[in-house]
Amino acid sequence: MAKITYIEHDGREHEVEVRPGLSVMEGAVKNNIPGIDADCGGACACATCHVYVDDAWRERTGKASAMEESMLDFADEVEPNSRLSCQIRVTAELDGLVVRLPERQH
Amino acid sequence: MSKASVSMSEKIVIIGAGQAAAQAVQSLRAEGFDGPITVVGDEAYPPYQRPPLSKAWLKGEADEDALTLKPAEWYAEAGVDLWLAAPVASIDRADRKVTLSDGERLPYDILILATGARARPLPVAGADLSGVLSLRSAADAEALKTALGPGKRIVVVGGGYVGLEAAASALALGAEITVVEREDRVLARVASRTLSSFFQDYHQTQGVTFHLGARVTGFDGVDGKVTAVRLADGATLPCDVALVGIGALPNVELAAGCGLALADGIVVDGEARTSDPAIFAIGDCTWRPMPLYGRELRLESVPNALEQAKQAASAIAGRAPPPSEVPWFWSDQYDLKLQMAGLADGADEIVVRGDQAAGRFAVFHLREGVLTAVEAVNAPPEFMGGRQMIGRQARVDPAKLADTAVSMKEVAAGQ
Numbered sequence A: 001m002a003k004i005t006y007i008e009h010d011g012r013e014h015e016v017e018v019r020p021g022l023s024v025m026e027g028a029v030k031n032n033i034p035g036i037d038a039d040c041g042g043a044c045a046c047a048t049c050h051v052y053v054d055d056a057w058r059e060r061t062g063k064a065s066a067m068e069e070s071m072l073d074f075a076d077e078v079e080p081n082s083r084l085s086c087q088i089r090v091t092a093e094l095d096g097l098v099v100r101l102p103e104r105q106h
Numbered sequence B: 001m002s003k004a005s006v007s008m009s010e011k012i013v014i015i016g017a018g019q020a021a022a023q024a025v026q027s028l029r030a031e032g033f034d035g036p037i038t039v040v041g042d043e044a045y046p047p048y049q050r051p052p053l054s055k056a057w058l059k060g061e062a063d064e065d066a067l068t069l070k071p072a073e074w075y076a077e078a079g080v081d082l083w084l085a086a087p088v089a090s091i092d093r094a095d096r097k098v099t100l101s102d103g104e105r106l107p108y109d110i111l112i113l114a115t116g117a118r119a120r121p122l123p124v125a126g127a128d129l130s131g132v133l134s135l136r137s138a139a140d141a142e143a144l145k146t147a148l149g150p151g152k153r154i155v156v157v158g159g160g161y162v163g164l165e166a167a168a169s170a171l172a173l174g175a176e177i178t179v180v181e182r183e184d185r186v187l188a189r190v191a192s193r194t195l196s197s198f199f200q201d202y203h204q205t206q207g208v209t210f211h212l213g214a215r216v217t218g219f220d221g222v223d224g225k226v227t228a229v230r231l232a233d234g235a236t237l238p239c240d241v242a243l244v245g246i247g248a249l250p251n252v253e254l255a256a257g258c259g260l261a262l263a264d265g266i267v268v269d270g271e272a273r274t275s276d277p278a279i280f281a282i283g284d285c286t287w288r289p290m291p292l293y294g295r296e297l298r299l300e301s302v303p304n305a306l307e308q309a310k311q312a313a314s315a316i317a318g319r320a321p322p323p324s325e326v327p328w329f330w331s332d333q334y335d336l337k338l339q340m341a342g343l344a345d346g347a348d349e350i351v352v353r354g355d356q357a358a359g360r361f362a363v364f365h366l367r368e369g370v371l372t373a374v375e376a377v378n379a380p381p382e383f384m385g386g387r388q389m390i391g392r393q394a395r396v397d398p399a400k401l402a403d404t405a406v407s408m409k410e411v412a413a414g415q
Helices: A024-030 A055-061 A066-072 B019-030 B072-077 B138-147 B161-172 B193-206 B253-257 B302-316 B380-391 B398-402 B408-413
Strands: A002-007 A013-018 A050-053 A082-084 A097-100 B012-015 B037-040 B080-083 B088-092 B097-100 B105-107 B110-113 B117-119 B153-157 B176-180 B209-211 B216-222 B225-231 B236-238 B241-244 B248-250 B265-267 B279-281 B286-290 B295-297 B328-333 B336-342 B349-355 B360-367 B370-377
Touching (some): A050 A055, A055 A097, A066 B380, B072 B080, B138 B241, B153 B161, B161 B176, B161 B328, B193 B209, B193 B328, B193 B336, B193 B360, B193 B370, B279 B302, B286 B302, B336 B380, B349 B398, B360 B380, B370 B380, B380 B408
Parallel strands (some): B012 B110, B110 B279, B176 B209, B265 B286
Antiparallel strands (some): A002 A013, A050 A082, B088 B097, B097 B105, B216 B225, B225 B236, B286 B295, B328 B336, B360 B370
């Protein structure tokens, strides 16, 4: 299991264990963390699972694909560390990952 | 409409345990409703996602755990009783009780109908043969997956999304696919001609055979198992499996049985409330207003179910409804990601942007200069920008829209 910390926009922290193989989005949804809607269930079709990856982890989470980039382009409050969490696959390497959530997904 | 304030001790019963029900539970708890909630579903599983059943799951790229929305323990922790494999027989509105088919009676103060839709049956001879399948539930998908494999001959009856997605997935598993469609093009009810012909060509390139304008008159079988699909023109298409995907029927029987207003679905208002103020209905089973288009309709999509679940939760918690959303939908076939927003009918102008030959383009629908729908293939900016513009009922310059040298960001902002 990998420990992932999701930090809501108001600062509330949720530290949960996520099974490798799931996405960072699925880890949030299955643990009922508010702030990630994930309307399309992980198809990279809706841009409602937007997160900010903590700077210390950006290298290990990798780069967004061209399709993900172009979806993010139309999300609100996009920053250089913005990702769609359905596109980040959890691995043992990501044990300790910290992501922050935007104020809203719609 | 008067919004009765709801005491948090009221008891909510949700009939149906699909994605709409799961979202309703989540939104009710998020809105601070801490009263008892019971979810009653006729399937044996806690709420799961149906869209992957014809896509990633069928291809073996997603397992059961990935389909499940939330683990069963979550419902217990949230104080939600999950009654699975528990079909409902009737609703007594006067007594505010739901009767299960085993006779158990369940009282409610507020009832939410999330009964979904079922596969439309094809009323022809042989439709009850083994190997004549539909695809709606996890059990259906399991049966289909078991029947697929290298060299298996699949006839898909119906060139809609379910049929085409299943065709693409089955082909990836090595099956031989023939699609039979009654209309003269695939996706006839749901997409523009441009999109229909693009998808048909793409499937043909992958090796799918089509019979368009073809009516199925029956299924042949040997020892109770399907062996062929018979067409009205006399043709016989041999098969190991026939998948019937000709649309869905809303599950309105419980609502009809207790006298709720019906159209092609359970009639609800913009708060997802039925003609009985104590009963809400959400998702595929509803006939709902669509203010952006000034009409009512039934939508079969996850985003629609989520939107209405949120509407019901807001209304029950006594809050203003969330802003209304542009209807949207997606489909994955091969390496194609189709994303659609808006309602693709009634257009007086069609603008194609991008390169169809390269498999990356979008079809925009305009009415009197206002963007009403977008169908985007491997074109997320066109989808995202288009959806935003549709929501604003933006006027667009067709020349700019067709010009890929002008970015979608610019097109969307430039109004």
